[in-house]
Every structure is written in C-alpha cells, then in structure tokens.
Amino acid sequence: MSVKPLHIIFFGPPGSGKGTQSAKLVQDFQLTHISTGDALRKEIRAGTELGERVKHIMEAGKLVDDDTIMEIVKSAIEKAGPNGFILDGIPRTIGQAQALDKILVEIGLPITHVPFLNVTRDVLKERICGRLFHPGSGRVYHRLYKPPKVEMTDDVTGEPLVVRKDDTEEVFDQRMKEYDATFEPVLKYYSEKNLLHTITGDEMSIEEIYDSLKNHLQQ
Numbered sequence: 001m002s003v004k005p006l007h008i009i010f011f012g013p014p015g016s017g018k019g020t021q022s023a024k025l026v027q028d029f030q031l032t033h034i035s036t037g038d039a040l041r042k043e044i045r046a047g048t049e050l051g052e053r054v055k056h057i058m059e060a061g062k063l064v065d066d067d068t069i070m071e072i073v074k075s076a077i078e079k080a081g082p083n084g085f086i087l088d089g090i091p092r093t094i095g096q097a098q099a100l101d102k103i104l105v106e107i108g109l110p111i112t113h114v115p116f117l118n119v120t121r122d123v124l125k126e127r128i129c130g131r132l133f134h135p136g137s138g139r140v141y142h143r144l145y146k147p148p149k150v151e152m153t154d155d156v157t158g159e160p161l162v163v164r165k166d167d168t169e170e171v172f173d174q175r176m177k178e179y180d181a182t183f184e185p186v187l188k189y190y191s192e193k194n195l196l197h198t199i200t201g202d203e204m205s206i207e208e209i210y211d212s213l214k215n216h217l218q219q
C-alpha cells in the first residue's frame, strides 16, 4: 500500500485488540513496530546492565524512568524503516510525550496519527475475565464467545481448562486503575493537539475496526 510515511502512536487498554490491529498495520503498511515493553524484556533476557537495572521495576509493575525510555525510543526510531513506525506503550507520561515531541522535531519525523482504540470497561471485563486456558497447549477459549464443547474441558485432549491468575476481576480492576492513572493525562495531551482519533470498538468486528483505522491513516 503506498501512502506517505506514517508516524503513529497507538493507544488502547489491555484487551482492546490493539495488538491484533498493530500486527495487521505493520504487515500491510510495512511499518516498524516499536514497543518499549518488548525492548525492555529483550534487555532482561539478554542479561544486559540495562536489563538488570529495570528488571525489578518491571516486576513491580512500576514505570521505568523517562531518560531510559527515551534513549530506547530514540535509537529505535532512528533505525525504523522508510515507511514509518508504530509506537506502542509509549508515551506513558507527559514528560515522555514532551521529550518525544522534541526528539521527533530534531529528527524531522513528527507524529502523523494518534489512534485510540477504546473499548468500554464492561466489554473489556467480559472479554478478559471470560477467558479459559488449556495449560498444556496454550489453547484459549472464552465462556461466551468460544466455549469448549464440554464445560471447562479442552476439546482436543479432554484435559481441564483453567482461568489464568491475571484474568480475574480483581486483577482486571487493578490494571484498569493503573491504565487510567497512566494514560488519561497522555490521551488528553494529544487530544488538545487535535491528533487523537478515537475508535470505539465495542460493536465492531476485527475487520471493521481495521477498515476504520486504515481510513484514518490514509487521511
């Protein structure tokens, strides 16, 4: 698909389907996907000094300091391909948003689009808290949308299914509280710059959301 280079910040709460949509965009528009969470996890796996430094912070669910994050992002953007990039998981603070603006102006690649895939809380909760896993294979079911043939039983092996620790209401509420505290001010920052484009995905299929996203990116 030929369009002008895209410099995207993609926002969306956990369970919104942002990962699925990002993967489709990366493939169709040949974009570089830049996820600070992935980059940090890679450093930890490689046992680098940076990895050692951030490991405990990430395990505690706290934010890594802005300077470290901006260093990672700057170097990733400089290495991005000619068609542009999608930033995922960044910025998470106003400080990061401002630092990012500064870096992008310096390199001459200002943000072109800020889509926000919004899904209302009840729908997110239903999606996440209804998930069932088969630990042996990683197969995922859903109580409502993709129920196993026999209740709480894997279709292929007949083994029991489990609810993952993270997929309980209590953990969901905690994650959402953190999400709001972190991202709300940042969303406001881009809204005030008239860059934020909200897509409400509650009633839409994956394909419908993707069409809507593509429309936005081609404007």
Ligand code: AMP
Pocket (backbone or CB within 6 Å): 036, 037, 038, 040, 057, 058, 059, 061, 062, 063, 064, 065, 069, 088, 089, 090, 091, 092, 096
């Ligand atoms: P994620 O995979 O985006 O949910 O990120 C996982 C963890 O990495 C977060 O809980 C933070 O500890 C850290 N992290 C990722 N991106 C950032 C960021 N932009 N600012 C601060 N910490 C981050």
